[in-house]
Amino acid sequence: MQPEQLELFEITPDYRDHKKYREGIFKTKAQIKAELLELGRDRIYHVLSFGGGTQSAHLLEQHFQGLIHYDYIIFSDTGAEPQFIHEQVAWWQRRQQACGNTTPFIITHHSSMERGLEEMLMRYIHTDYQRFQMPVYCSTMDPVTGEIKAAGMMPRQCTVDFKIVPVKQAARRAVLELHGLGYRQQMPDNIGFIIDIGFSYDEIRRINTSQSPQFKYVRLAYPLVEQNETTAGSIRFLEDNRFPTRRSRCYLCPFNCDGARDIGMDWDEIIEAEPLSFLKACYFDQALRKVQRTGSKIMKSIPFLHYSRRPLDEVYAAEHERISAVHGAELNRWVSGWEAAIQKKWNPDELLIRA
Template sequence: MEQLTLFEEIRNFKNHKKYRNNVFKTKAEIEKELQAKGVDKIYYILSFGGGTQSTHLLEQHLKGLIHYDYIIFSDTGAEPQFIHEQVEWWQKRQREYGNTTPFIITHHKSMERGLEEMLMRYINTDYQRFQLPVYCNKIDEETGEEVKAGIMQRQCTVDFKIIPVKQKARQLVLEELGLKSNQRMPSNVSFIIDIGFSYDEIKRINFCQSPQFKYMYLAYPLVEENLTTEDSINFLIDNQMPCKRSRCYLCPFNCDSTGVDWKEIIHEEPLSFLKACYFDEQLRLVQKTRRKVMQSIPYFHYTRIPLSEVYAEQFKHLNEQFKEELQSWVSIWKKEINRKYNLKVA
């Protein structure tokens, strides 16, 4: 108990170097700076993920503790169905509260079907950009064997979650102001977008001013409250609210025994698990062609073993059960890639 009390005393975001170095600021500090610059209209946006932390913020909004002008959920195209069900649960709860804040669902601007489209495009075309944090190996020149080679940068959250929210927020406000999509945002208008990072995720915070839109700023209310991911989960559990953590079914950060794991995907959505195994295998096959900039050998599982081998028994059973559905999904995607990118896919 004494150790816990000591930990609570030192859990203060203001002591963290990222705050001291102005990597991020409190919402009040951002507001004060904007007002000093002559900004008299600030739009408040919730970047809603449908999982645990951003739902904690949404509940605070519904109770009148935080104000938002828009709630925006960016569909990555690879969330498990249970996350979509949680989004629907919160939409229903918002209606029950009588809250009329616009609740918008958006997606990646050019790849509307999200991460599945990105991966299929990467595998089947000359597209080079790769946004998933896969675990990488390389070939040792002396032994010819695979050795660990780090992990790819995690760019998917920014590209498929945060930027689409910013783009949609910009579009909505321009329309509200009677302006066209190609017009500049008025100089007296700014945005503050709340991101559901927790105190234990401060390392994920890299800036407070958007690099895409200079009139947009990012705030982290749960960090300001010194709340951890576990605090938000406990809050949801205590209030009998859905508490599955938001992530994609194919995320390499799925890890056993963390509450965000492959076993939950296998149990809840077996076909999605087979899709992840498909992508995991195909990425290594396409790397062998040497037509990609990324030369590392990618794996979805942290052990750097094929996902289908890590869970060999489950894969064998599920592949027998859902083989036709998986083949149909692959066939439909290849036709879509052919249609959209005007390429013949083998």
């Protein structure tokens, strides 16, 4: 039964009834800990992957209240969060100090693309880099009739590559350093990690494994699922305590919605709170289709950031015109700065496209 059906019939969700638990894809922290101990990894470090939004903030507050233990709190900067998410992260750091909590709070980023998703997209647009790591909406064109039809979405790889993997790497570095070891040295055989991810019960579909593909001694846990907690429940918890409730996502996230599809993450919030970021999103939306039309990319579908599969600056035409009049020159400086940075770092012979 789907989460919407559970809500419709007012049935309390229970992860133990879910197929992913019955098939062993989702495991409880107790099960994960038992597995690590059986492997001789009896020094287990507990890590919170803090996203700066709602669900992981719920877990963070549980930690401050002494309900969950963490050895490290790690926030991975994707390089494309709205400024209000960075402000929210800073709020929680102040909250930690006020609580007298001294758990190390680490901020990290992607290992090779330090400037995150913006760098990945600029690299994709301006060089021969082929790996695309965002879940854009796609359309296809019939080569005979020219008819354009809605297709599916690209895989959602950005969360793993720009959030979860950097958290694993940062946790590994911190513990190796704690034990007097270098980053390239082997992790001692008795050490294991349990990294908590803030997916809620209604996001259980996003859980694919409890075993890290990168590191054999790292396991992933989902305490909110184990608590049968929903996204709405976490938001209510934050509201009841007068904590920040902005949803964590990137300013160009294709899961931003509007109107009837409102899920607390919408384009209107980006437009009003960060107009320049909205122009950046429109730039990427246009540039991705422009480079796709060159035929130089593996991706053959036509990409869109808006779920309607229409250009973002067309969906919000009036807003785009108004904001461009104010921030257009700033956007051009931002694009030029990125073009220079991409040429310097990735050294393409020539930029594939220009704005």
